Amino acid sequence: MAKLQAGYLFPEIARRRAAHLLKYPDAKIISLGIGDTTEPIPDVITNAMGERAHALSTIDGYSGYGAEQGEKKLRSAIAATYYADLGIEDSDIFVSDGAKCDISRLQVLFGSNVTIAVQDPSYPAYVDSSVIMGQTGLYQQDVQKYGNIEYMRCNPENGFFPDLSTVPRTDIIFFCSPNNPTGAAASRDQLTRLVKFAKDNGSIIVYDSAYAMYISDDSPKSIFEIPGAKEVAVETASFSKYAGFTGVRLGWTVVPKELLFSDGHPVAKDFNRIVCTCFNGASNIAQAGGLACLSPEGLKAMHDVVGFYKENTEIIVDTFTSLGFNVYGAKNAPYVWVHFPGRNSWDVFAEILEKANVVTTPGSGFGPGGEGFVRVSAFGHRDNIIEAARRLKQLYK
Amino acid sequence: MAKLQAGYLFPEIARRRAAHLLKYPDAKIISLGIGDTTEPIPDVITNAMGERAHALSTIDGYSGYGAEQGEKKLRSAIAATYYADLGIEDSDIFVSDGAKCDISRLQVLFGSNVTIAVQDPSYPAYVDSSVIMGQTGLYQQDVQKYGNIEYMRCNPENGFFPDLSTVPRTDIIFFCSPNNPTGAAASRDQLTRLVKFAKDNGSIIVYDSAYAMYISDDSPKSIFEIPGAKEVAVETASFSKYAGFTGVRLGWTVVPKELLFSDGHPVAKDFNRIVCTCFNGASNIAQAGGLACLSPEGLKAMHDVVGFYKENTEIIVDTFTSLGFNVYGAKNAPYVWVHFPGRNSWDVFAEILEKANVVTTPGSGFGPGGEGFVRVSAFGHRDNIIEAARRLKQLYK
Structure with a gap:
């Protein structure tokens, strides 16, 4: 146990998010960090x-x-x-x-x-x-x-x-x-x-x-x-x-x-x-x-939920692409892997949290090979995704 | 893993129960073996x-x-x-x-x-x-x-x-x-x-x-x-x-x-x-x-469920006591620990299953100190407990 470094990644992000809120109690934070689902579970389920x-x-x-x-x-x-x-x-x-x-x-x-x-x-x-x-x-x-x-x-x-x-x-x-x-x-x-x-x-x-x-x-x-x-x-x-x-x-x-x-x-x-x-x-x-x-209805309902998040993914991809970033993933997953060449992942994480009130996940939290990237999750209500896109455009325009 | 002996106790009992049913497909088995609850969960919960x-x-x-x-x-x-x-x-x-x-x-x-x-x-x-x-x-x-x-x-x-x-x-x-x-x-x-x-x-x-x-x-x-x-x-x-x-x-x-x-x-x-x-x-x-x-209603409901199983426990205790067995436990737990001095627990388990169609748990399954005992669980519908008591009285009269 003593070998483990700091906290497990996601609780650590939650801690930093809480610290940000303590500093800016009125911040309207949008979380595209931990890959946490946001849409209601279909009725049939x-x-x-x-x-x-x-x-x-x-x-x-x-x-x-x-x-x-x-x-x-x-x-x-x-x-x-x-x-x-x-x-x-x-x-x-x-x-x-x-x-x-x-x-x-x-x-x-x-x-x-x-x-x-x-x-x-x-x-x-x-x-x-x-x-x-x-x-x-x-x-x-x-x-x-x-x-x-x-x-x-x-x-x-x-x-x-x-x-x-x-x-x-x-x-x-x-x-x-x-x-x-x-x-x-x-x-x-x-x-x-x-x-x-x-x-x-x-x-x-x-x-x-x-x-x-x-x-x-x-x-x-x-x-x-x-x-x-x-x-x-x-x-x-x-x-x-x-x-x-x-x-x-x-x-x-x-x-x-x-x-x-x-x-x-x-x-x-x-x-x-x-x-x-x-x-x-x-x-x-x-x-x-x-x-x-x-069940047939359940499979259809799950397909719709997945489709909704995939639309979110496209919005995020378009946002970063339009800003000139290289993005990866997204096509086959609800995650957009955004490249910030030469930059420290936690610094980018902090910048986006501080200036756009958007929580992402620093790539280096997933291993040294993730350094220079942040993961942007597509799990979110549509209006939050659109608002996050707006803020990111403002930050990196 | 290779050090482990046979199966985990309760799956092993399930296996023996299934084998008994294969041999006697019409057997009306009553399970007082694995401590599995049988009564509905109160509505409030x-x-x-x-x-x-x-x-x-x-x-x-x-x-x-x-x-x-x-x-x-x-x-x-x-x-x-x-x-x-x-x-x-x-x-x-x-x-x-x-x-x-x-x-x-x-x-x-x-x-x-x-x-x-x-x-x-x-x-x-x-x-x-x-x-x-x-x-x-x-x-x-x-x-x-x-x-x-x-x-x-x-x-x-x-x-x-x-x-x-x-x-x-x-x-x-x-x-x-x-x-x-x-x-x-x-x-x-x-x-x-x-x-x-x-x-x-x-x-x-x-x-x-x-x-x-x-x-x-x-x-x-x-x-x-x-x-x-x-x-x-x-x-x-x-x-x-x-x-x-x-x-x-x-x-x-x-x-x-x-x-x-x-x-x-x-x-x-x-x-x-x-x-x-x-x-x-x-x-x-x-x-x-x-x-x-x-909640207050939930606590009351749980108390009633526990009380029901405690009544079952008394029926089981009375049954074995009337047959001259020494029994332990029961007062503070839903388990009756019945002594069969000098006998092998699995033999007693097999005897009760074979002759009374009642599943118990052999004491030795809980460690060598359990040899010579069987555990009888008080989790069961009341009519099953009464019927099991009747069969046990017939077996050991």
Whole structure:
């Protein structure tokens, strides 16, 4: 624990935001920082959760402990909706209270004696949970990296996909696509190379597809679209950014039975044991919501929510582009990755907060490879997005 | 992981129950095994959850990510309801998705280089999560114990409280009171000794008070009733067995700011970091339910639910007592701990399942000190409890 640097990124941003408000109590802050959903959950989904809640007060509708792995119907609906024809079975799906929580349960599974690789930049929970589990060396201030973690640089020069020929073997490879924060989705060809790389090295890929529904082009929405991936990858996903479930808490992890440790022992068997020992299943009310999400009406409603945020993304892209900035991501993710060449990310963060009352996320918070960038989230009410765009135009005109 | 013996206890019981049903498809099984609540959640609580669910589909009622530590109102209500006058502040309360999950997060906090002590018998999640975290040695088949865990024997001879003069120092002491499975609640005098023991040894007590509302006598309901406990203990608790939240998932852990590691660093600071990195808060709908639980009407309703299960407990106690068995627990917990001297717990479990179609829990599943006992849970519909009592009387008459 002592190795961890300062706070986890997002609570740190919340702290700085609060400090700003203390200084300027009347500031009308718009938050495009933490990727927090803002739009109401569609009725068809909340109705199902309300019904489940009320049913719990009846003899027939009451249920106690559910299966730790999730309700059968929901596991089945997830497999059918997202993994049809990919050979993923209901029993490969582990329903959870969210991808971030599953990442930590996976880390508990892997233990302290593994080596990991992460995209640089990437979602900080991979590195921080790795540090907490004792997998890493000390933080090296000069390079802003922890020892014993392989940082796979992803930048505009390499199309945000690491040069695997320079990446040493690790036991575990965390790979997020569409990537948080860069917004880059790996292509089929790139993922095919990644799967081959993992297979050649005997590595396990932890593939985070929490933003897959935002993909607009033909990039794979699941690692399991790649032949052979079932033998090298687990995939973690979430309803958070599709249905506004950031507070409701519901996600899932796919652990294919084809994935084996080097001694031939199935990874799923151990993950199941972790889930049964360290977790008691997602809230049954949230699971009722998840099932409604995957009904025809629910899928349509989620598609509309995603579409709304994608329109926001376009407004943000247009804003920065018109100001002459180079922006990345955005097409396949609700994040715009804006380049401020030569500048310090936290300085840019502070400048935008101080002068435009807009909260962003400093790129360096996602790893040293994020230095010189800020992540602008497209989660926001439309009028806030438009107002933020206006303020940013004023600031950088 | 390879050190773990067979399955986690309760999934193993579910497996044996399923095998029994396969053999006797028409068997009318009554489950008094896993301590799973059966009675509907009171309306006042489900109404609040239904309302929160519906509010999430409105602009004003929507909320995304909540504080990882729980909603302020709920933290405040928990502190006021359960820890009034004990010096526990709102900020010491960490709301969670249940005590079992918090136990694993605490284990992640402690890491692999600690020694632990557990009551023997006790709830298996302490030992199993410890094995998973790599704190233990190999399982020793002859004594049915893991190496490097201190098993504090609790039996009728010592009034179910360990002889601390024979217990070696460990870093962590898991202590569950009222105990699952024995049903024994430690007295004020016993807990005072436990706190002194921890203080003298520089140990941290993880106090599991998930059944505190079942206490009928003057045993403390919180470790923090003992002077000095705030400097040596954390306490984990849950709505599961009070309001039927086993499937809804809501609990909390108290980490007093007075509790310091040996280097003076506050434990709460590190636990907060774990919660922020490995967890994203309990479901907001479940939290709305928790807040309703702590309203005057909710408290009355929970009291009635607990009272109902306590009546069940009396029926079970009377049944076994009338058959000449020695029974323990029951007064302060929804569990009856029945002694079958000289017999193997799993044999008794199998006998009761085979001949009475009643599922119990074999005492040895909770540690070697549980050998010769079975735990009978009082969670059940009244007619099932009465029918189970009838069958047991027939079996053991």
